[in-house]
Amino acid sequence: MTDPTTALIHHPYQPPAGFAAPQPGVFKASTVFFPSVSAMREFDWKDKTAYTYGLHGTPTTYTLEERLCALEGGQQCLLVPSGLAAIASVSLALLHAGDEVLIPDNAYGPSKALAEGELKHWGISHRYFDPMCPADLAAKITPQTKLVWLEAAGSVTLEFPDLCEQVRICKASGVYCALDNTWGAGLAFAPFDLLPGVQPALSVDISIHALTKYPSGGGDVLMGSIITQDEALHMKLKLCHMRLGLGVGANDAEMVLRSLPSMALRYRAHDASTRELALWCAQRPEFAQVLHPALPNSPGHAHWKALCGNDMGGAAGLFSVIFKPEFSQSQVDGFCNALQLFKIGYSWGGPISLVVPYELASMRQHWPSHLQQGTLVRFSIGLEAASDLQADLAKALSTLA
Ligand SMILES: *Cc1c(COP(=O)(O)O)cnc(C)c1O
Numbered sequence: 001m002t003d004p005t006t007a008l009i010h011h012p013y014q015p016p017a018g019f020a021a022p023q024p025g026v027f028k029a030s031t032v033f034f035p036s037v038s039a040m041r042e043f044d045w046k047d048k049t050a051y052t053y054g055l056h057g058t059p060t061t062y063t064l065e066e067r068l069c070a071l072e073g074g075q076q077c078l079l080v081p082s083g084l085a086a087i088a089s090v091s092l093a094l095l096h097a098g099d100e101v102l103i104p105d106n107a108y109g110p111s112k113a114l115a116e117g118e119l120k121h122w123g124i125s126h127r128y129f130d131p132m133c134p135a136d137l138a139a140k141i142t143p144q145t146k147l148v149w150l151e152a153a154g155s156v157t158l159e160f161p162d163l164c165e166q167v168r169i170c171k172a173s174g175v176y177c178a179l180d181n182t183w184g185a186g187l188a189f190a191p192f193d194l195l196p197g198v199q200p201a202l203s204v205d206i207s208i209h210a211l212t213k214y215p216s217g218g219g220d221v222l223m224g225s226i227i228t229q230d231e232a233l234h235m236k237l238k239l240c241h242m243r244l245g246l247g248v249g250a251n252d253a254e255m256v257l258r259s260l261p262s263m264a265l266r267y268r269a270h271d272a273s274t275r276e277l278a279l280w281c282a283q284r285p286e287f288a289q290v291l292h293p294a295l296p297n298s299p300g301h302a303h304w305k306a307l308c309g310n311d312m313g314g315a316a317g318l319f320s321v322i323f324k325p326e327f328s329q330s331q332v333d334g335f336c337n338a339l340q341l342f343k344i345g346y347s348w349g350g351p352i353s354l355v356v357p358y359e360l361a362s363m364r365q366h367w368p369s370h371l372q373q374g375t376l377v378r379f380s381i382g383l384e385a386a387s388d389l390q391a392d393l394a395k396a397l398s399t400l401a
Contacts, residue, residue, distance in 0.1 A: 024063045028250040029054040055247040064253045071186035074227035076234035079248045083210025086224030087111045093240035097123030100144040104131035106154030134165040141173045151180040160293040160300030178206040185214045187267045188314040189307045217259040219350030270317030273386035278319040288372035292319035299370040317381045322374040332375040338396035348380030
């Protein structure tokens with residue numbers, strides 16, 4: 001008779017197999033058992049037909065990886081603890097001292113900070129290119145260039161680049177192109193098949209996604225993915241990912257798995273309210289410019305329309321306004337503070353609408369000619385009724401008078 005202490009740990013009961021329910025199970029582990037020493041020696045951590053260690057994958061993370069591949073149309077997926085970790089691990093895996101990385105000037109801010117900090121310290125140089133001028137990108141590619149980051153639409157200012165032309169330029173030069181696909185989310189366009197029906201497919205090499213945004217949908221999970229189509233490139237990224245010890249917790253993976261089934265519906269709902277509110281703002285006298293790729297006057301609208309302006313397309317849940325220069329920074333701060341339903345906070349993709357004022361001058365090489373002068377405020381539209389959000393905006397704007 002085994003001591004009860006031991007029986008609490010080694011119990012003979014095995015639940016019946018075949019449990020089937022809407023959500024896949026949540027498997028948690030650091031240690032994974034091998035049936036024998038020879039199995040331990042034989043199993044390859046890279047081989048997803050077996051399990052070797054929690055960090056290298058569990059049924060929960062494998063399941064999430066496969067579903068994200070389906071979302072973005074890729075073949076392989078790595079999970080990392082945040083969207084920024086996805087950006088960082090791509091750069092760490094592909095760049096060496098002496099290499100250069102090109103980044104669009106309207107890229108996600110912390111991606112630029114990584115280039116100006118760690119990458120620079122390690123002898124990796126960077127240059128920023130004009131996202132709205134493919135010729136500028138082409139001119140900046142040199143034999144040192146090993147990686148080009150792309151983003152559509154751009155962070156904060158939401159210009160929509162000629163993504164297809166940018167990808168063609170990278171392909172022609174033989175440099176890796178990595179897309180920050182958080183805005184498109186796999187729903188607005190297909191990153192590995194930008195021009196459906198055109199053969200050979202026009203495709204980015206790598207798509208990273210801040211799952212923190214729409215795939216999570218709750219404002220309560222941080223996670224990122226790195227999706228590829230080429231096994232050799234995936235292996236390069238995977239080896240670096242393993243050596244850096246990056247992994248995600250099973251409970252977080254479960255949260256994203258639970259949100260994925262509603263993601264396309266949520267994306268469409270965010271999109272519809274955002275367009276309504278952006279249009280409303282475009283009629284208001286307080287704003288010099290409203291930035292939203294589906295607005296005909298927004299920079300890069302034609303590129304957005306060509307890539308995302310079909311039934312399957314979309315425009316996510318973000319827009320920005322530039323206040324007329326007569327409104328001071330403190331008046332604009334007062335407007336943000338006066339909002340009730342919009343909360344002041346970073347990130348997007350969750351149910352609650354958010355507002356952030358940005359100091360654009362400090363974020364760019366120079367003020368882009370396609371943007372009006374003035375204080376910029378970005379809105380992330382949640383899942384509240386658009387009419388209530390509009391009333392909230394109107395009330396806060398009335399405090400400016
Ligand atoms: C939020 C965001 C990220 C980073 O995601 P985190 O999970 O917050 O690190 C990267 N790129 C874009 C475009 C984002 O909006």
